Amino acid sequence: MSEPIVPGDKAQPDAENAGEDLCPQCNGTGRYKDEECKNCGGSGKVFVPVGTP
Secondary structure, X not given: OOOOOOOOOOOXXXXXXXXXXXXXXXXXXXXXXXXXXOOOOOOOEEEXXXXXX
């Protein structure tokens, strides 16, 4: 089962060129302004493309 897509993802989580990164909005905590971070869905991570020019 693949990871759900969240608003902060810049790549499909199950794509070959996808890598995990800390969410830039919550800095990996999963919380933003005392609420669950909407950018990462509370996970603290987003998927970004890697290895592409």
